[in-house]
Amino acid sequence: YERSGHWEKFKDELFRITTREGHEFAMKPMNCPHHTQIYARRQWSYRELPQRYANTTTCYRDEQTGELSGLSRVRAFTQDDAHVFCRSTQIKEEFNKVWDIVQTFYAAFGFDMKVRLSTHDPERMENYLGSPESWETAVKILEQIVAEKGVGAIAGDGEAAFYGPKLDFMANDSMGREWQVATIQLDFVQPMRFDLTCMNEKSEKEPVVMIHAAIMGSIDRFLSILIEHTGGAFPLWLSPVQAKVLPVSEKHIAYAQEVAEQFRAVGIRVELSADDSLGKRIRSAKMEKVPYVLVVGDAEVEAKTATLEGRAGKIGALPVADIIAKLKEEIRTRAIS
Structure with missing residues (x-):
């Protein structure tokens, strides 16, 4: 977590346990660093990419009492989390595949969806990992993906994850309230920090790119939105x-x-x-x-x-x-x- 940057960013929000011998542990708050470990277990050929990992497990956050709210904000939540490790030339294709899953999933529940392009705040680069140049490159890729999809994206200045820009899918429920539901995030930082590579056509190590994807975000929160959206009258x-x-x-x-x-x-x-x-x-x-x-x-x-x-x-x-x-x-x- 120190290497990924999550410790510095979220250490005060974690459930932490210190043993009698002084060892410090944290209950798992997210899956990203663990999926990088799975990828890093061996060297991959470019022919084997993309590598896609997904799991649905419980994560834990030390939310304060005043932050808790029904199923939508809890201390233990079940997250559907996926990460794709691919070459830079495969980014658009992988993003579009996840986008198609998001559209299919939410259409089944009758949600009206909008897309928000969540980017960094160039005036506050101290809040983000990576260079300004890598951020500009990542943002341009997402702008191209949105343009090629032919949809108008809402500007989400300053709403990026600390490691990269993202496409957030915003849903309006039956009462007109807006919720951020699914997300697809582009990450050049984690692969660099964990030295994640593939062997390319020239038998040289080539850095890979990491795509973070969550369709429901958390099953608990999604269910709270769905229950209120349908008034409990499920299809x-x-x-x-x-x-x-x-x-x-x-x-x-x-x-x-x-x-x-x-x-x-x-x-x-x-x-x-x-x-x-x-x-x-x-x-x-x-x-x-x-x-x-x-x-x-x-x-x-x-x-x-x-x-x-x-x-x-x-x-x-x-x-x-x-x-x-x-x-x-x-x-x-x-x-x-």
Whole structure:
């Protein structure tokens, strides 16, 4: 961490432990230095690049009490973190691949995305590692990537990481609030500090470039944004319980169980609720924000149907096979609502 620069920058924010013998340890605050160690375990040929590492693990920060906020700011968080080690000629291609993943991921949740080009403050170079020249080079590369994508980027002066500029993806939730979600960062500094190279076509050592990428940033924080964005009403494909089968009375339970088994057989997450009055069970399912409720009574048992109700209101009596087909298609297409 001293070699990477993280210790100097973040030492006061780490969970630190000192043993009785005076050895000092820190609970892992980020993954970057560890991925450099994985890359540095042996010499790589240019033919083997890019090398891509990704892991989803818990990281720890000694946040102060006043800084904590629900799931969005915690002391132990689960980070989806990835790093690409590549040649300078591969930067654009690797950035675009991660960009495509970000777009695909957030489109599934209905977020409106904007891109912010986060750069350094040339007047405060003491806050950053690396030379002004390397920073200018890195910023120009990101400007080219944004221009070639044909999108307008928001200027984020002074918002860069201490080791390099980045593309931050900004999402607006259903309440109009803006959040920084995914990030892709370009880093010439870490490879230099850890002497990370590949053997090029001339059998000479060539410095590599490091790209940092996080799609969710932290799973905990992303979930807090998603819960508020949807008001807890997750799309069908993501809902923990996708449908509830409600028999009108005890004599309809056997048929309700048959319906539920048909749903389970095709992988639809379903629960059967037979306790309490029908009205209370319907209200409970709505409070739990279950996407679909199926009510079965005498008429449904007779016709081998179920009366379907979604979040938007009552749909009507349909054959069970038709309901299953409808839900499967909605799950397959990952419909937002």
